[in-house]
Amino acid sequence: MVEEVKVRIGDTTLRDGEQTAGVVFSAREKIAIARHLDAMGVHELECGIPAMGEEERASIRALVDLGLSARLITWNRAVIPDIEASLACGVEAVDISLSVSDIMIEHKINKTREWVKEQLKRALDFAKAKGLYVCVGGEDASRADGDFLIELLSIARAHGADRFRFCDTLGVLEPFGMYEKVARLTAAVPELEIEVHTHNDLGLATANALAGVRGGARCISTTVNGLGERAGNAALEEVVMALKVACGIDVGIDTRRFRGVSRLVGRASNREVPAWKAVVGEKVFAHESGLHADGVLKDPRNYEVFAPEEVGLTRHIVAGKHSGTNGIVESYRQIGIPISREEAQELMEKVRSTAQRIKGPLAPRDLLKLHEGRAVSLAA
Numbered sequence: 001m002v003e004e005v006k007v008r009i010g011d012t013t014l015r016d017g018e019q020t021a022g023v024v025f026s027a028r029e030k031i032a033i034a035r036h037l038d039a040m041g042v043h044e045l046e047c048g049i050p051a052m053g054e055e056e057r058a059s060i061r062a063l064v065d066l067g068l069s070a071r072l073i074t075w076n077r078a079v080i081p082d083i084e085a086s087l088a089c090g091v092e093a094v095d096i097s098l099s100v101s102d103i104m105i106e107h108k109i110n111k112t113r114e115w116v117k118e119q120l121k122r123a124l125d126f127a128k129a130k131g132l133y134v135c136v137g138g139e140d141a142s143r144a145d146g147d148f149l150i151e152l153l154s155i156a157r158a159h160g161a162d163r164f165r166f167c168d169t170l171g172v173l174e175p176f177g178m179y180e181k182v183a184r185l186t187a188a189v190p191e192l193e194i195e196v197h198t199h200n201d202l203g204l205a206t207a208n209a210l211a212g213v214r215g216g217a218r219c220i221s222t223t224v225n226g227l228g229e230r231a232g233n234a235a236l237e238e239v240v241m242a243l244k245v246a247c248g249i250d251v252g253i254d255t256r257r258f259r260g261v262s263r264l265v266g267r268a269s270n271r272e273v274p275a276w277k278a279v280v281g282e283k284v285f286a287h288e289s290g291l292h293a294d295g296v297l298k299d300p301r302n303y304e305v306f307a308p309e310e311v312g313l314t315r316h317i318v319a320g321k322h323s324g325t326n327g328i329v330e331s332y333r334q335i336g337i338p339i340s341r342e343e344a345q346e347l348m349e350k351v352r353s354t355a356q357r358i359k360g361p362l363a364p365r366d367l368l369k370l371h372e373g374r375a376v377s378l379a380a
């Protein structure tokens, strides 16, 4: 029997997403985003950094007060005051982060590997004594020495950690490397669950997250729209749909809400979602090219990897420069004008030249004008 792979999503839109340079969520927006993600069935929400100050702590307390089903987890440096600040917010789970690559140990926190091990023990013992669920965040794990990582995971396990977060902080890995590194850790310390936190600097965040699962990770860190530091994080909607469609893994999230949460976060972050954004872009189910429109009209599975309704979107047949007869018939049908294939063939040349002139698709009023034998003006 094939083992059913269970993967959980830990969404960090409210922490790493908000760390995008220049992005700020209001407390009200944080609540709306958290409610939306919770209603979709997202398993865990990384919801802020209590060490930042009283305003941040108040917004985290407000999230705790919502009594969501999702686990709320906060981000902390491996220092006791950060964990105390989290406790003061009422959360029951913490991510305790330590830089684990030599470059960051030596050139960022100015410490030694020995210090990292001892600090991990101190912070972990403190958090576990307080009854917290603890994920140990390995910042820059992808550039860390493999043997040192195994040593850290063993310490983390021995001191009661519940999970280790393998961070590709700079987004430097490719999927094969990601697979090998995570597989090595899961083989060495199988009792400790691994989460993968991937960044998109090379456009590989989603691919690397999936490779992590192939390597044995059972939790994926995501953000809505792929918001996050620099080029962003693995996008929630991409990860969930790729797991479902390409890997046959259903994480139990209501994907029909993806469009809604995507627009909510787009507005709150003031980062508009590109029309071609994978999974949630407004135009990813728009078909103009003659052969594509024809294929989709005969059976959407010809050119759609999943149905638009699955993610809250709708299909559009667009009349434009690359249209063919069947697409044009459909475009006229949609505006209540039934035309024959012959009529569509006659109109095709005009549709093409109009699209060329206006440098875009034809709106319903343009189609109407062409049908009435009138020209479409640029200003129309």
Ligand SMILES: CC(=O)SCCNC(=O)CCNC(=O)[C@H](O)C(C)(C)COP(=O)(O)OP(=O)(O)OC[C@H]1O[C@@H](n2cnc3c(N)ncnc32)[C@H](O)[C@@H]1OP(=O)(O)O
Pocket: 016, 019, 049, 051, 052, 075, 076, 077, 078, 079, 097, 098, 099, 108, 109, 110, 139, 169, 229
């Ligand atoms: C990869 C990531 O995304 S990790 C998450 C990072 N997120 C953020 O930085 C956003 C919020 N950050 C903040 O509000 C502030 O940076 C705070 C509250 C965390 C810290 O503020 P400050 O005390 O003023 O320190 P500052 O930001 O200038 O520098 C960070 C300090 O933390 C130390 N530090 C960094 N990471 C860690 C860690 N994982 N564990 C312990 N100490 C750490 C640094 O060495 C530095 O210490 P130093 O001043 O003794 O050299």
Ligand SMILES: O=C(O)CCC(=O)C(=O)O
Pocket: 016, 095, 096, 097, 098, 136, 137, 138, 139, 140, 165, 167, 168, 169, 170, 197, 199
């Ligand atoms: O250390 C962590 O838990 C997460 C840090 C992070 O956001 C990153 O490494 O990209």
